[in-house]
Amino acid sequence: MTNSAGEFALIEWIRQRAATHANQAVGIGIGDDAAALRLSPSAEMLVTVDVLLEGVHFKMPPATPVEVGRKALAVNLSDIAAMAGQPVAAVVGIACPRDGGIDLPRELHEGMQTLADEFKVAIVGGDTNIWDGPLVVSVTLFGEATGSGPVRRDSARPGDWIMTTGSFGGSLAGQHFTFQPRLLEALALHRETSLHAMLDVSDGLAADLHHILDESHVGAILQADEIPISEAARLINDGRTPLEHALGDGEDFELLFTVSPEEGRQLLGTDTLGTPISHIGEIIDGSGCRLVHGDGSETNLPRLGWEHGFAETDSG
C-alpha cells in the first residue's frame, strides 16, 4: 500500500528491531511485499486475528500504548493456546491517531515485542498508517498445531468433566492487560491428556461454555460452588455477586476444556501445569446448561451469564 515518508521511517525502525528478533522460521521478514515463513511440513498451520479498538476495547489513558501493544498480541496468543498450538509469527496492522506522536507506534511495538520474545514469536510484517481516527491495532498470529492436531470446540462428549485453568471474574479491574496467555498450560495439557474440547474464555465463562455446548451438540451441569472466583471479582461492590462476575465478566483468558472423568481425576491429582485447575461440572446429553447451587437448587445458566437476576429464575 501507499506509505508516507513518516510511515517509511517508522517501518524502517520496526524493521531494524524485528531483524534482531527473527527466528529460524523466517525466510523473508519485514521489507518485501510479503513475508516468507518456513513452517513444519507435517503440522497444520493455525491462524487467528484480533482487532483492538480505542474506545471499544481500551481507553488510553488509563491504558498505556505499551499495555495496548502487549494485549493486542496476548489475545491472539490466547487463541492459539485454545487450539493447543505453538505460535510462530505475527503480522500487525496499525492505524495511529495523528496527534499521538511518533512515540505511540514505537511504544505499541515495544509492548508487543516483549511478549513476542517471551513466546518466541517473530513479527514478520505489518502495515502502519497515521490517520485522524482513534487507535486501531489488528494482529494476525500464525502457529502450528501440536501433537494429535488442533483442539476444537465441537468435540465435547456426554460424561466429560468440564475443567478450567485459573480463576474468573473482575478482569476489567486491570488484569485484562497483564494476563498471561495459557500457552504453556495448553501445550502441557495436550501432551499429558486427551483433550476433547477447549477454548479460551474471552466472552465470559457462561457464554464460552455455551459455545462449546452449541458446537458439540451437548448440554452441561455446572456446580456453582466449584467455579474458581478471582480475588478481583470478590472485591467488586456493584450489587452483582462474585459468582455473577465470574460467569459473566469475560476477558479472563483462562482455558475451558473437557476431558474424560478418568483423565480429569488424574489431572487434579498431579501438578502438571504449575497453574491451578478446577473441575466445575459435567457434559450431559441434551442442550443448555443447568447451574447447581450449594443448597441443591438449580437455575438455568443464561448464555450471557451476567443477565441481571439470573439466580432467581429457578427452573429446578
Add this chain to the structure above:
Amino acid sequence: MTNSAGEFALIEWIRQRAATHANQAVGIGIGDDAAALRLSPSAEMLVTVDVLLEGVHFKMPPATPVEVGRKALAVNLSDIAAMAGQPVAAVVGIACPRDGGIDLPRELHEGMQTLADEFKVAIVGGDTNIWDGPLVVSVTLFGEATGSGPVRRDSARPGDWIMTTGSFGGSLAGQHFTFQPRLLEALALHRETSLHAMLDVSDGLAADLHHILDESHVGAILQADEIPISEAARLINDGRTPLEHALGDGEDFELLFTVSPEEGRQLLGTDTLGTPISHIGEIIDGSGCRLVHGDGSETNLPRLGWEHGFAETDSG
C-alpha cells in the same frame, strides 16, 4: 475477543457463506478460536497484511462497500503476486461505523468474496466489530511460494532489463478500485523466465523502483519515452504531465521486475501473459536513477516521482 450479540449474528452469517466457499486447504474454518490450514509441505508460506482506512484510502461515497471489500483483498493479492506466490486463504479484521447499518459489513464481505472466489482464496477467519469510528478493513492473506521460491526486491543485478506489466498513472480516477491483481501474470513470468527482482507498484513507479534499487544496492537508467502511460493519466488536466502522473501517482498495482537482457528480449517477443509488457530501462552499478528523455537530456528521478518540477532539475 468479546463479541456483542449483533456481532455474533453477523459472524454466523459470514460463517455460513464462507463454508460454501472453503477449499481443500481448510481444516478448520470460521467459528473456532483459530482456523487451521493444510499448506503444501514443501513450499514456504507467504503472508501479507494491508489496512484500508475510510478517509485515508477511500471515501464512502463515492466508493461503495462492495468496492472497498474487493479492494481490501485485491491489494493483498497484488502483494502475493509480487512474490510470484499462489494465494490460499485470508482472515479479515473489520471495524464498522455504528451508523453504517447491517448491510455495510455484508456488502464488504460480498465484494471480498467475489474476488476470493475468482482466485480460489478461502476466507477462514475474522474479527468483526461495530464502533463509533470510521470504517477499517484489515486483510491478512496467506499464500505459498511457487517454483524456485519467492521473488524478492533485493536481487536486481547490473545489466538487468527493467520491465513492467500494464500502464501507469491516473489510477485515482477510478481504476484503483477495479484493478486486476497481476497474479496469473506473475505466476507465468516465474514459470517462463528467471525473475531477478519484482514488486507490485503501489507507492508509485518512481518510489517503488527506488525500493528495488535500495534493497539491491544498484542504480538504474529509465527511458522516459518507454514508460507505458495509461489513458487515464493522459486525460488528467492539472498542470502535471502524463509522465509525471505515470511516475508518481501510485496504486497502479502493476508488476515491476528485472530480468537478464536475453530473457527480457524473449519476453517481449512472445505473448506469454496476455497482458502488455514493457522494457523501460536498465539496472546499472551505483545508486539512484537517471531518467533519459526523448531529446537525450537526463534528469535525476526523484524518489517520489511527483515532486513538482522534477523535469527541470536537469543534472545530465
